[in-house]
Amino acid sequence: MNFTFNEDDIAFQDAAHRVCADVLKTHAARYDETREFCQESLRALGELGFWSMNLPSEYGGVDISSIGMSLAVEEIAYHCAATCSSLTAHFLATDSVLIGATEAQRQALLPLCASGEKLGAFALTEPGAGSNPAEMRTRAVRTADGWHLTGTKHYITNGAFADFLVVYAKTDPDQGHRGISAFLVDRHTPGISFSSPEKTLGLRGSHIYEIDFDCVLPDDALMGEEGAGFATAMEVLDRGRVEVAAMSVGIARAAYDASIAWSKERIIAGKPLGRHQGIQWMLAEMHAQLEAARLVTYKAADARDSGQRFSLESAVAKLVASEAAAKVTDAAVQVHGGYGYISDLPVERYYRDARITRIFEGTSEIQKIIIGRAITA
Amino acid sequence: MKILVAVKRVIDYNVKIRVKPDHSDVDLSNVKMALNPFCEIAVEEAVRLKEAGVASEVVVASIGPQAVQEQLRTALALGADRAIHVDAPAALDALVIAKLLQAVVAAERPGLVLLGKQAIDSDNNQTGQMLAALMGVPQGTFASQLSVEGDALRVTREIDGGLETLELTLPAVITADLRLNEPRYAKLPDIMKAKKKPLDRWTPEELEVVVTAHQRLLKVEPPAERQGGIKVSSVSELVERLRNDAKVIS
Numbered sequence: 001m002n003f004t005f006n007e008d009d010i011a012f013q014d015a016a017h018r019v020c021a022d023v024l025k026t027h028a029a030r031y032d033e034t035r036e037f038c039q040e041s042l043r044a045l046g047e048l049g050f051w052s053m054n055l056p057s058e059y060g061g062v063d064i065s066s067i068g069m070s071l072a073v074e075e076i077a078y079h080c081a082a083t084c085s086s087l088t089a090h091f092l093a094t095d096s097v098l099i100g101a102t103e104a105q106r107q108a109l110l111p112l113c114a115s116g117e118k119l120g121a122f123a124l125t126e127p128g129a130g131s132n133p134a135e136m137r138t139r140a141v142r143t144a145d146g147w148h149l150t151g152t153k154h155y156i157t158n159g160a161f162a163d164f165l166v167v168y169a170k171t172d173p174d175q176g177h178r179g180i181s182a183f184l185v186d187r188h189t190p191g192i193s194f195s196s197p198e199k200t201l202g203l204r205g206s207h208i209y210e211i212d213f214d215c216v217l218p219d220d221a222l223m224g225e226e227g228a229g230f231a232t233a234m235e236v237l238d239r240g241r242v243e244v245a246a247m248s249v250g251i252a253r254a255a256y257d258a259s260i261a262w263s264k265e266r267i268i269a270g271k272p273l274g275r276h277q278g279i280q281w282m283l284a285e286m287h288a289q290l291e292a293a294r295l296v297t298y299k300a301a302d303a304r305d306s307g308q309r310f311s312l313e314s315a316v317a318k319l320v321a322s323e324a325a326a327k328v329t330d331a332a333v334q335v336h337g338g339y340g341y342i343s344d345l346p347v348e349r350y351y352r353d354a355r356i357t358r359i360f361e362g363t364s365e366i367q368k369i370i371i372g373r374a375i376t377a
Numbered sequence: 378m379k380i381l382v383a384v385k386r387v388i389d390y391n392v393k394i395r396v397k398p399d400h401s402d403v404d405l406s407n408v409k410m411a412l413n414p415f416c417e418i419a420v421e422e423a424v425r426l427k428e429a430g431v432a433s434e435v436v437v438a439s440i441g442p443q444a445v446q447e448q449l450r451t452a453l454a455l456g457a458d459r460a461i462h463v464d465a466p467a468a469l470d471a472l473v474i475a476k477l478l479q480a481v482v483a484a485e486r487p488g489l490v491l492l493g494k495q496a497i498d499s500d501n502n503q504t505g506q507m508l509a510a511l512m513g514v515p516q517g518t519f520a521s522q523l524s525v526e527g528d529a530l531r532v533t534r535e536i537d538g539g540l541e542t543l544e545l546t547l548p549a550v551i552t553a554d555l556r557l558n559e560p561r562y563a564k565l566p567d568i569m570k571a572k573k574k575p576l577d578r579w580t581p582e583e584l585e586v587v588v589t590a591h592q593r594l595l596k597v598e599p600p601a602e603r604q605g606g607i608k609v610s611s612v613s614e615l616v617e618r619l620r621n622d623a624k625v626i627s
Binding site: 007008010011012014015018019021022047048049050052053057062063064 | 391411447450451454562563564565566567568569572
């Protein structure tokens with residue numbers, strides 16, 4: 001294991017910090033309060049090239065290392081976790097194209113995704129298929145007119161705001177997960193209907209939708225090879241888990257920084273909160289948890305760049321970082337006392353925003369299954 | 378027209394400054410460094426002049442150890458065409474910096490030299506003025522607006538009590554004030570492209586400038602720590618406190 005920050009990584013972190021501290025930070029509380037979609041922040045990141053971080057330069061990307069990308073994702077989550085969630089959902093869609101699509105499909109779509117012109121959504125989960133994607137019921141049947149897509153997806157981040165969706169559907173229900181294929185679906189295809197955005201606990205500026213499909217897609221909507229969808233999705237999620245880990249670190253760091261500042265400012269019994277040993281212990285645990293989360297995240301990012309399989313590292317990073325984010329944001333509310341419970345300060349938002357990191361892109365329990373299988377194989 | 382922009386590496390403006398325990402200097406260990414904000418405004422102005430077709434090339438220069446190349450790269454990512462690193466010790470006197478810049482100007486022959494009005498670390502506000510004097514050209518300091526019309530440069534300056542507009546002949550030296558423009562954010566692809574832009578390293582010897590210290594830093598003291606304020610419940614209590622505790626009214 002050997003990971004260091006090169007000058008590109010630092011430059012990207014710095015660039016992310018600048019725009020996030022100036023732009024994202026100013027909208028974050030409003031998005032949370034009004035449940036307005038994080039459009040403005042997401043577009044600002046797009047114009048500066050942040051939508052391209054997961055792509056190589058031949059498709060309009062910037063060839064940044066996964067560690068540099070993790071640093072930038074952490075910075076984005078630190079200032080607005082909702083925007084971070086919508087951005088990483090876009091990465092799930094474009095990673096799908098990068099991994100599973102034909103060269104012609106990649107060339108046609110990815111440069112527009114990199115430049116911030118086309119926003120993607122990743123449609124895998126269904127009401128009856130979350131941790132068990134192989135049991136999905138969405139069907140795509142080849143007809144004379146093209147692919148007839150029917151079914152329902154839910155919890156789809158970006159949904160109605162996306163320009164295109166990568167929809168995973170069964171093309172051969174008898175083949176189990178090998179019968180799953182992916183489709184590139186234009187958002188404006190007739191026969192797609194979006195629910196209103198779900199009312200979520202956190203990440204309220206990043207909308208998730210239930211989507212019903214009863215539509216006909218052109219023949220070339222099939223992404224890559226028939227039957228390869230499940231393998232693509234699993235590889236995409238391996239990559240995405242590193243980003244969820246980085247996002248968790250960002251939220252946890254925001255809660256930690258707020259707590260440290262508060263511990264110096266708030267006076268209890270004649271001395272700053274942070275001079276009381278009981279609070280120091282809480283802050284010390286937060287610090288240690290944040291540090292551990294950060295290191296497993298960097299290790300997974302480094303593994304992702306190595307070209308080897310990194311399912312184990314990304315599952316460990318996702319598990320450790322998301323659980324740390326939950327603990328650190330909970331402790332941050334506790335350090336702030338009553339002030340941590342009201343929305344005048346961002347701490348209660350961090351607490352709510354962190355909660356989903358233990359659930360999406362594979363729950364903590366799923367990560368333990370992945371880790372358990374890998375270490376006992 | 379070629380524009381030369383001189384930039385300085387300073388402590389990031391967000392960092393809380395710590396003084397070394399022996400008061401010998403500001404503590405720079407493990408501190409985030411950045412492009413001086415006024416220098417960034419100068420770079421932005423030069424890039425805008427190029428985008429407007431007024432300038433043909435933007436060259437950015439910085440003086441200091443190897444690390445200043447980070448800030449040169451930032452300037453390149455913001456749109457400068459090439460960079461010159463004058464490899465010299467950190468924290469030189471303004472006069473030595475001005476002499477080194479004069480030598481760079483002699484080699485590069487820019488039509489316009491842009492600098493920040495001052496650096497946020499030492500707040501000297503001297504380099505631009507000294508450089509103009511050494512070059513024997515007009516200067517427009519504290520610029521809040523700039524336009525080039527043929528061989529003339531129109532510059533609006535922020536002065537005590539208002540604005541002053543001057544017309545200068547080129548070549549000239551301009552120092553940027555806060556309101557000259559709002560610098561753009563670097564785009565990620567431009568950060569990567571900046572690596573491929575030329576960055577030359579020069580030494581004071583090559584520039585035939587003797588680096589000597591004209592001044593010595595004796596002591597750095599942090600400002601007195603502020604005591605927390607108090608809240609008063611009424612105007613009469615406020616008056617009483619001002620009279621008896623603060624003793625600022627009688």
